[in-house]
Amino acid sequence: MIDWVPLVYNELLKMAKKKRLLVVLLIVAVLIPVFTYAQYRTVQNTMEQLGTSDWRAVVQQQIIDNQNRLSSSRIPKEWKEFIQINIQQLQYYLDHDINPNAPGAPTFVRRFVEQAIALFLPLLVVVVASDIVSSEHSGGTIKLLLTRPVRRWKILWSKYLALILVVSLIVTATALLSYLISGLIFGYKGWDMPVITGFQEKNGELITTNVHLIPQWQYILMAYGLAWFTCVAVATLSFMVSVLVRSTAASMGIMMAALISGSLLVQLAPSWTTLKYLAFTNLQLTDYLSGTPTMIEGMSLPFSLAVLGVWSLIALAIAFIVFQRRDVMG
Amino acid sequence: MSTKTPHTTNTVLSVHNLSKRIGKREIVKNITFDVQKGEIFGFLGPNGAGKTTTIRMLVGLIRPTAGRVMIGGYPLHQRFLDAIRHVGCIVENPELYPYLTGRENLEHFARMQPDIPPERILEVTQLVELEERIDDPVKTYSLGMRQRLGIAQALLGNPQLLILDEPTNGLDPAGIRDMRRFIRRLSEEQGISVFISSHILHEVQLICDRVAIIHEGEIIRTGPVHQLLEGDAPVQWRLEPADRGFEKIRSLPYVTAAEMLPNGAVRTHIPEDRIADANRHLIEAGIRVEGIQRKQATLEDVFLQMTGGSDDD
Numbered sequence: 001m002i003d004w005v006p007l008v009y010n011e012l013l014k015m016a017k018k019k020r021l022l023v024v025l026l027i028v029a030v031l032i033p034v035f036t037y038a039q040y041r042t043v044q045n046t047m048e049q050l051g052t053s054d055w056r057a058v059v060q061q062q063i064i065d066n067q068n069r070l071s072s073s074r075i076p077k078e079w080k081e082f083i084q085i086n087i088q089q090l091q092y093y094l095d096h097d098i099n100p101n102a103p104g105a106p107t108f109v110r111r112f113v114e115q116a117i118a119l120f121l122p123l124l125v126v127v128v129a130s131d132i133v134s135s136e137h138s139g140g141t142i143k144l145l146l147t148r149p150v151r152r153w154k155i156l157w158s159k160y161l162a163l164i165l166v167v168s169l170i171v172t173a174t175a176l177l178s179y180l181i182s183g184l185i186f187g188y189k190g191w192d193m194p195v196i197t198g199f200q201e202k203n204g205e206l207i208t209t210n211v212h213l214i215p216q217w218q219y220i221l222m223a224y225g226l227a228w229f230t231c232v233a234v235a236t237l238s239f240m241v242s243v244l245v246r247s248t249a250a251s252m253g254i255m256m257a258a259l260i261s262g263s264l265l266v267q268l269a270p271s272w273t274t275l276k277y278l279a280f281t282n283l284q285l286t287d288y289l290s291g292t293p294t295m296i297e298g299m300s301l302p303f304s305l306a307v308l309g310v311w312s313l314i315a316l317a318i319a320f321i322v323f324q325r326r327d328v329m330g
Numbered sequence: 331m332s333t334k335t336p337h338t339t340n341t342v343l344s345v346h347n348l349s350k351r352i353g354k355r356e357i358v359k360n361i362t363f364d365v366q367k368g369e370i371f372g373f374l375g376p377n378g379a380g381k382t383t384t385i386r387m388l389v390g391l392i393r394p395t396a397g398r399v400m401i402g403g404y405p406l407h408q409r410f411l412d413a414i415r416h417v418g419c420i421v422e423n424p425e426l427y428p429y430l431t432g433r434e435n436l437e438h439f440a441r442m443q444p445d446i447p448p449e450r451i452l453e454v455t456q457l458v459e460l461e462e463r464i465d466d467p468v469k470t471y472s473l474g475m476r477q478r479l480g481i482a483q484a485l486l487g488n489p490q491l492l493i494l495d496e497p498t499n500g501l502d503p504a505g506i507r508d509m510r511r512f513i514r515r516l517s518e519e520q521g522i523s524v525f526i527s528s529h530i531l532h533e534v535q536l537i538c539d540r541v542a543i544i545h546e547g548e549i550i551r552t553g554p555v556h557q558l559l560e561g562d563a564p565v566q567w568r569l570e571p572a573d574r575g576f577e578k579i580r581s582l583p584y585v586t587a588a589e590m591l592p593n594g595a596v597r598t599h600i601p602e603d604r605i606a607d608a609n610r611h612l613i614e615a616g617i618r619v620e621g622i623q624r625k626q627a628t629l630e631d632v633f634l635q636m637t638g639g640s641d642d643d
Contacts (some may be wrong), residue, residue, distance in 0.1 A: 006441035013438065017429050141426030147389040148442040191532045260379065328391040 002160060002216040007150065011162035015128065018135075021166060021197055024124045029121075029181075032112070039108055063090045066175050084307040085196060089213060092194050104190030107185035110220050112178045117227045118263055118284045121174065125167055126255040129238035131248035132159050138247055156323045160239060160316070167235045171228045175220075189272070191217040198208040199291030200300070211291075218278055219289065226285035233308040234259070237279060240315035243323050259283075270295040276303070279311040340367045342416070342491045342523040345389070345453060348397030350383055357383045359547045360397070365491065365525055372538030372555065373527040376629060380547040381527040382422060385495050388525070389419050402490055404599070414483040415443065418484025419493035424476045428469035432479050435468060443487045454482040458512070467559065474505040481512075492516065493525045498533060510537050531629040545633065548615050560621075564631050565605060567596045567612075568621035582608055595621075599631065 015021050047055075066087045070080055078252060093100050103111075113121075133156070136142040145155055179188070194213035238255045245251040262280020265272075275281050276296045282304040343365040348512040350358040358380045360509040365371040375381050386392040388399055390410055399406040402416035407538065420627040426435045433451065440446040455464050468476065477497065484492055497513070499508045514521045514537065520566050528534050534541050535555055564587075569575025585608065586599040600608060612619050 002625070010438050013434070014427060014430070017427075017434070019429075029432060139427070141384075142425060143389075143391060144439065145421055145427065145442075146391055147414060147417065148439060149411045149444075149487075150442050151411070204376045210475055325393075327384065327393060 003204075007154065007158035008161050008165070010315050011132075012165065013045075013096040015132070015162065018131075019212060021129065021169075024127055024175055025168060027124065028170075028177055030180045032174075032178050034107065035112060035178075036185055039111070039182070040185055043103075056094060058089050059093050059100065063087055063094075067088070070310055081209070085211055089194050089196060096193070098190065098193055101187045102147055104187045104193075105179050106190040106216050106220060107193065108182035108186055109175060109178045110195070110216060110223060112182075113175070113220070113223045113227050114286045114290060115288060116174065117223075117286050119232055119259065121171065121227055121231050122259050123256065124170055125231045125234045126238050126252060126259065128166055129163055129235045130242050130252040130255050132239065133162055133319075134246055134248045134251045152177070152324050153320055156243070156320060160319075163239060164232060164245060167231045168228065171224060175224055191215065195219040196291070197222075197289050198218055198290070221239060221255070223289055228290070229305065229308065230283045230285055233279060234283070236312040237315050243319040245294045255262040259286050266295045275305060279308055282307045341365070342367050342369075342402060343371075343525065344387070344398075344400040346398045346400075348384065348387060348399065349393060349395050349443070350380075350387060351395045358387070361542075361544065361547075361549045362550050363542045363549060365521055365523050366605075367490070368517050368521045369526045370422075370526065370539060372534035372541035373525060373544065373546075374531060374534050374541050374542035374629065375527075376529050380542045381529075381544060382495060384544070385419075385421055385493060385525075385629060388493060389421065390414060391416060391421065406641040411539065415487060418481075418487065418491070418507060419487035419495075420477075420480040420484055420497065421493075421495050423499075424480025425557045426468050426476065426479060426483065426503040426595065429467060431467050432464040432471070436464075436483060439483050440486055446486055449487075450486060454485045457485065458482045473500050474502070474508075477505075478502065480634070485516075489522065491523045491525065495527050496529070497526060498528075500529075506533075513537060514598055529629065531632060532626055544631065551632075564625045564627055565598050565600050566621075566623045566625050567598065567619065568623075569593075569596055569612065570620055572596065574615075575612060575619075578612055578615050578617060579608060582611060584608075597625070 066083050069075060070083055070087075075083075082233060094097070136145055141192075150159075179230050193216040195216050196211060197214055197219060198210040198212045200207040200210060204327055234255075237258075238251070241251045241254050242248075245254065259280055262278060262283070264280075265275055266281045269275065273296055281296065282299070284292075284294075285301065288301040288304070333562055341364050346362050348358060348361050348533035349356065352469070354424070361384065365370075373381055383392060387399075388406070390406055390413075393407070393614065399413075401413040404416075406413040426432075427438070430438065432455070436451045440448075441450060455461055458481055460475065460478050460482060463471065463475060471479065481492075481494075481497075485492075485606045494513075500507050501509060510533075517524055526534070527536065538555050540553065541555045542549050544550070567575070567579065569579070571612070572590070573593050576588065576590050577600060579585055579596060582600075584601055584604045588596060588598045591597055598608075604615065609619055609622065
């Protein structure tokens with residue numbers, strides 16, 4: 001019997017030699033400096049607007065404002081807790097000499113994944129995932145692959161495993177590159193900086209009872225974990241399309257159109273609640289960490305994870321059934 | 331080889347009542363044949379006759395609608411792994427990964443079967459005489475080299491049966507000669523059975539021991555290759571006057587498939603030992619025989635002969 005390792009190795013070898021993966025990593029390596037510069041410009045702008053280069057004075061003022069609000073009796077109890085946490089966070093900046101407007105590389109890493117999770121990372125994943133099966137069809141090599149003494153489902157499964165490995169590599173490389181490159185400008189410190197998380201939404205209201213501070217490294221780990229989950233779901237859907245469509249161009253086109261319409265639809269029609277059951281409207285998982293309100297009502301982290309999970313399982317099932325049964329014609 | 335009587339123990343490939351229907355169209359209809367050990371078996375038919383569909387069924391790429399394929403004694407569709415282990419194949423073009431080198435391609439497919447020692451890769455490379463270019467990317471190979479690499483890949487697992495789909499397609503005359511010699515050597519020295527599809531009668535005659543002829547999805551004849559056209563080579567006559575000569579020669583009982591060619595010559599099928607008789611009859615009828623020329627038979631000639639010869643098309 002054939003072991004898994006050589007089969008997965010075969011698939012990784014082909015992906016590496018096809019240079020597609022290299023192109024994707026290059027795209028990341030080229031774009032991150034651009035984003036870093038953009039972030040740098042924003043920081044400069046903020047400083048100019050504040051009219052003072054003494055950020056300590058600004059933070060001090062913010063703390064005083066918050067304390068004034070706390071002493072007001074009209075503020076509900078849960079709001080008070082939230083404000084207290086806010087004060088804690090601001091105090092941390094002062095104590096540890098961190099300018100919140102001029103963040104270090106870890107903050108960039110965190111902001112970058114929050115922005116990239118819905119479109120940028122999925123697009124990169126689509127580029128490597130959409131040709132993994134279709135290219136064997138268009139190159140005619142499927143005829144050799146399926147006439148070797150290996151079961152069809154095993155061949156497909158080894159391709160899927162290789163794809164998950166490559167997706168993990170892309171997510172890791174994005175984190176590493178964004179840290180290393182942005183650090184050149186922002187400095188490499190800031191892993192322990194406190195970040196607010198723990199927001200919940202119920203009946204359209206933001207519930208702050210569980211809001212708390214966690215160190216930034218922990219937040220980054222969670223955010224990249226969620227990004228990985230999103231990317232795996234997108235990879236799985238592309239994988240199915242790649243099985244169904246023989247042309248790589250078509251399979252990539254279908255996935256890109258689906259991804260982009262997903263994010264467009266949510267912005268166009270937030271009141272159309274059925275949209276929340278689509279896979280591509282649930283990609284922005286990091287919003288649940290940062291407390292950014294969702295566009296469509298009734299979405300939560302478990303809900304989005306479940307929607308993505310169910311879509312992925314269905315896509316895998318379709319891919320395997322079709323691949324196992326289909327006649328390989330000319 | 332061709333005189334060998336079929337023995338079940340010697341049968342490497344056995345196809346029984348194989349059919350494939352796609353939609354309403356029946357592409358392959360009830361075909362049956364056996365390939366013996368060490369035999370070179372030709373699968374002859376015009377393009378679109380169902381050759382490639384049949385080959386795809388033989389290697390498990392297409393599921394037959396009905397019928398059975400046995401390879402090395404194993405039913406292909408019930409025991410795919412045991413059966414396909416005995417097969418090396420090239421279906422249509424020798425398509426390998428162009429962005430990998432020849433060696434990487436061979437290693438890739440060697441990893442897909444158990445017990446292929448690393449030396450085997452060197453062995454098959456030498457067998458197809460590709461040592462010098464084996465570390466170059468396949469995209470730099472000529473068609474002939476790709477064909478050879480495809481065969482090297484097919485031979486990796488020491489197959490009992492080699493299935494080649496139009497192996498000389500696109501090769502130059504020297505390449506075709508080499509390929510022929512190579513296939514002969516495989517069958518004689520290594521006892522490999524070779525199943526070759528082709529649409530060129532001449533090629534099948536040169537290389538095969540036995541042949542099956544497929545036409546519109548049906549096998550219309552199976553037999554040793556020398557019997558296929560016994561005494562049947564087409565003969566072309568130059569007669570004067572042509573039309574009266576044509577009538578006369580057509581009336582002879584042993585002449586089949588007489589036809590008038592656009593250039594005025596008459597083409598017939600006639601047993602070799604009756605050519606002199608026919609000549610005498612023509613002369614007795616007062617027809618001048620200006621030329622008798624034996625021609626190389628084509629697939630169309632065989633079809634003409636088999637369908638009775640007097641088709642008007």
